Amino acid sequence: MTAPADTRTLPDAVLDGGPAPDLPVCNLGEALQRAAARPDAGRIHLVRADGSDTVLGYPELLDGARRILTGLRAGGARPGDRVLLQIREESDLLAAFWATVLGGLVPIPVPPGRTDAPEAAAQQLEWIWAGYDNPWVVVGDDGAPAGRAMTEAGRWLGRTGELRGHAPAEELHPARADDLAVLLLTSGSTGVPKAVALTHRNVLARSTATAQVRRLDVTSRSFNWMPLDHIGGLVMFHARDVLLGCTQVHARTEWILDDPTRWFEQISRHGCDTTWAPNFAFGLVNDRAEEIAGRDWDLRSLRYIMNGGESVKARVIRRFLDLLAPFGLPRTSMHPGWGMSETSAGIVDFVFDPDTTGDERFVPVGRPHPGVRLRVVDEHDALLPAGTVGRLQVTGDPVFSGYYENPEQNARSFTGDGWFRSGDLAVIEDGILTVTGRVDDLITLNGAEYHGHEIEALVEELPFVEPSFTIVSPCTAAGGEEELVVFYHPRGGTGTDEADRRIRDLVTERYGVRLGGVVTLAREDVPKTGIGKLRRAELRKRHEAGTAGGPGTGA
16 A cells, blocks of 8 residues: 655645555456456446346446447447437446447446436437537437437437347457546536546546545445436446446435435445435435434444535534434544546545534545645645645646647646646645635625635524525626625425525624525525536526526515
């Protein structure tokens, strides 16, 4: 095991995770082949809507991928070509993903959309297809029909069921470590989404380092409920677990969000030791305390809960750990962390100590994994001293080299010496990184700076506010001045004048600012990403355009 670098010898605001570990394989395709050949390998469990499993062995996954690869080649796809994958059924999505990897093609997973809105999913597919210069297209058996433009351009490869009908491909593409492995679309709300270009080295370096630091191996058992077209589900968990050859369990996001207790019911059932979610999900579990009290779960095996993707709240973590302690959940199981699609997922984390006193404004996220360096700089990229909040930058083997065919964005995103500008604000102190929020989430109130997520957490302490649906944003009023607005979803679905007053009084008391508005929203009107993170900028635009609220909207 590689020892972390001694941070005391480094400049004040730099953290170094030490040398990158040696890669156990040359490319992702070799990782799947190795897992399929291991007699001690685990299996992939895909949880259905009724709670039952579809079980997939690694040899079966490899066979399905080889069959689809033959179909892709028969349709004309060649190494280096890009392939859009819009597939709802997880077993088909994974087989198609690995087919492209094994063939030297570049997959672009596209969210399948809601089952009750197939037209929207078809429009999204055509929009991305046109925006990325007409790549090949593969859809699931229940996916959109071939678009006219796709058919006329000869870029339609078919449905997964048809492609599985071919004989398994014998010859596989020998990808190099620095070849492009996958393009992952960002969740931007305007324009064609940017595509994060990850190489085989990026994904393997991140997976190997995380496994090393957190002692994950073939005996590990993970549980993921984030979409498999997202960095968290596809790379942080699935690809890592294929590299390890371990047991992995996946459930659909909407199934867990409909009833968050299912998350730990499944972990207990499968004996999982590893899982992850953004902080809001732990708040949803806390909100089910009365239901949870009567369960008979066994969570003694759960030792690594990655909490990342959004601001981590100490109050939420402590309540969560206390709530699940009767089921044997170790008090050292929570690991706040940091990472992005651009860093091949989480690359920083550490063990949260629930016995620390106080309700910290910001929760530290730890030290970088091997192969990763971090630094905190000012707006001119000059290094800041320890203990000073500034802009977080990162470099290392898991960090991508740029957005696909987007030179203008890449020029803005990287420094002259090759560090990636993450867009986060952070501080490095005593060898530990603490992320305070996004640069574009910073709000100045009466000369003091705060982040929207801080005020949102305060509002969600009120008993009539349903957690995970609160957004605080500065908005431009009719007269042109900027005012602070709170958007929230009330329990029971209907806001009241008294609720409005209590929110206003609480924010004024804590932050000394008068709100310009309090707006109640239905759940479906709160914009979120595919993994449930809030889209603050999108809601601000809707509010300023007069389309954010419906009945029950307060001002």
